[in-house]
Amino acid sequence: MIDDILKKIAQYKTIVIIRHQNPDPDAIGSQAGLRAILQQVYPQKNIYITGIDLPVLDWISPMEKISDSTFQDALVIAVDTANERRIDNDGAYKKAAEIIKIDHHPNVDPFGDINWVDDTFSSCAEMIFSFTEKIPNFQLNKEIAAPLYAGIIGDTVRFLNGETSYRTLMTSAKLAKTGIDISKISLQEDEMSLQVAHLEAYILNHLKITDSGFGYIIIRKDTLENFQLDDGEIDHVVPLIGRINKVNNWIVVSEKNLNRFRVNLRSKCIPINGIAEQYGGGGHPLASGAYVDSIDKVKDLIADMDKLNKHAE
Incomplete structure (x- = not known):
């Protein structure tokens, strides 16, 4: 499935990565991590992450303001979004040429032209990491690892919930190996006003x-x-x-x-x-x-x- 998605990505000059309303660390971390991955592989492409900005999660990544016309003839990738009505967008995404859905919730609404849905993953960020293992000569770095790690610990509540698996811990270890400050990320997610x-x-x-x-x-x-x-x-x-x-x-x-x-x-x-x-x-x-x-x-x-x-x- 990842190979099919990468082939589709290669066909488009403009890619917009969207997610669900009321975003959590996994939604934003998946957006930011996937963009950083694709920017490394395709530096010539226009790749955007968009949605309502949440000040409490800007430390993972701020969103970008784009015009509705940006979606025209673009490829849209919806991450961490179980059903179409929860997409954080006013409908402009429907102008896209194609939509890819990447999600780890039960597949109640396969709204994408391509749907990669696997609810055995702890988080969408854990799924996004799989891209890095399919790309030849790919260099995992802190820019990619930090938002993905934030997404994983966000959805697993710092490895407390039942979706945490051996694969989750191995993925997290590989992200941590890049030198990201895992303690700082955990403290930021745990911090409250x-x-x-x-x-x-x-x-x-x-x-x-x-x-x-x-x-x-x-x-x-x-x-x-x-x-x-x-x-x-x-x-x-x-x-x-x-x-x-x-x-x-x-x-x-x-x-x-x-x-x-x-x-x-x-x-x-x-x-x-x-x-x-x-x-x-x-x-x-x-x-x-x-x-x-x-x-x-x-x-x-x-x-x-x-x-x-x-x-x-």
């Missing part, structure tokens, strides 16, 4: 845990605004609940816009992506997300998550 620290305190004080071991918190719009978070910062608090030993699975519900609720679903062992899909979302078996448009649907989702635990028992 004072506002996020206050939000974590709020969550611990207001968290509800059912008898089945399901934990949940609903943060309404007026409460969320009090914390004055930057875009993307709420994602820092999602793993917090999972550190509680009585919690088996959990959700963080945040209402950024009135009656528009973002739901982050997580689990230690029971697959929860099926419930995310029931509510129009999706993701990994142990880490998924969805948007719902009413508090009643949020309550339904909470009930379904609690039942999931009871059935597992």
Whole structure:
């Protein structure tokens, strides 16, 4: 599959690498890492990474502003994006001549002309690294390694989750061998603002845990605004609940816009992506997300998550 993708890349002068909305380190790291790989192989090509900038992740790589016309006759590569509706773009990408999808989520929406989807990988960044092993005389360097390493430790939560494998650790070791500062990258991903620290305190004080071991918190719009978070910062608090030993699975519900609720679903062992899909979302078996448009649907989702635990028992 990588050989087929590289042959397709060779045919285009302009390549635009896109990803999903509400990007995480894996999405941005995959974009930046893939661009650096392709720039080394094809220095004459125009290669862009684009999407909404998140100040909290600019240390991995800032995004580029490009005109809609740039997509015309270009090759678009969508990384770390399970379904087309989650693409972080206003639709201009549809002007592209062809689309390649590279993703490690379950393949619920094969929207690309070429779809390389493999959910046995810990992260999309781990998949992107595979390109470096298929290119003759390729020189892995810090510029490539740093964003890919950030993506891997981001999606594995610094090697804590179940998708971490021998291959993940071997890939990470090869990236670390370039001399990147792995401690600095880990500290940057773990660092939080004072506002996020206050939000974590709020969550611990207001968290509800059912008898089945399901934990949940609903943060309404007026409460969320009090914390004055930057875009993307709420994602820092999602793993917090999972550190509680009585919690088996959990959700963080945040209402950024009135009656528009973002739901982050997580689990230690029971697959929860099926419930995310029931509510129009999706993701990994142990880490998924969805948007719902009413508090009643949020309550339904909470009930379904609690039942999931009871059935597992």
